[in-house]
Amino acid sequence: KAGVTQTPRYLIKTRGQQVTLSCSPISGHRSVSWYQQTPGQGLQFLFEYFSETQRNKGNFPGRFSGRQFSNSRSEMNVSTLELGDSALYLCASSSGLASGQETQYFGPGTRLLVL
């Protein structure tokens, strides 16, 4: 099975712009979660989508949004970029059907640099 893929791998944007990141989960997985990784804050949960619906949400401002398509691919959007949004954005997929016992499989991440 192909793993989780994320595009693009690298992005450079300027303050005030917006950005869209894409994640394709493992075939058959219906849950996609997004995380932000920074040196100062570590790994923080952004949100989870399951069957095209946001099922869980972390403590991020409304500038961070996402969606999921019928084929389970997910996009994350950040509007009005700030310098502090520079980070590695990771997505993780799982079947979403079991309890917390199942493993989340992570993609390679998109590294966003905001100038």
Add this chain to the structure above:
Amino acid sequence: GNSVTQMEGPVTLSEEAFLTINCTYTATGYPSLFWYVQYPGEGLQLLLKATKADDKGSNKGFEATYRKETTSFHLEKGSVQVSDSAVYFCALRGANAGKSTFGDGTTLTVKP
């Protein structure tokens, strides 16, 4: 809420040394516990997991036992290699299955 506290790093060892990275957690209910590894420029790879008390997860010589009485999930390896140099994350997943809570990560460097 849930939280994970990991041993602060960085940790530097010589090849073939014994490794322990401490991890303790706070959670309601009965979470599942995970260790992930991250190599430079890459995402997180699952190293091992345990889903209930007294379970032992193991993979590639690494082991960790789910200790409910001490709320711990310490990572151990008997003989580390240079190729084990990476950042290690302890994580838990509780009833909110879509979210994992991570420790701060421990950077391991193994010198030949």
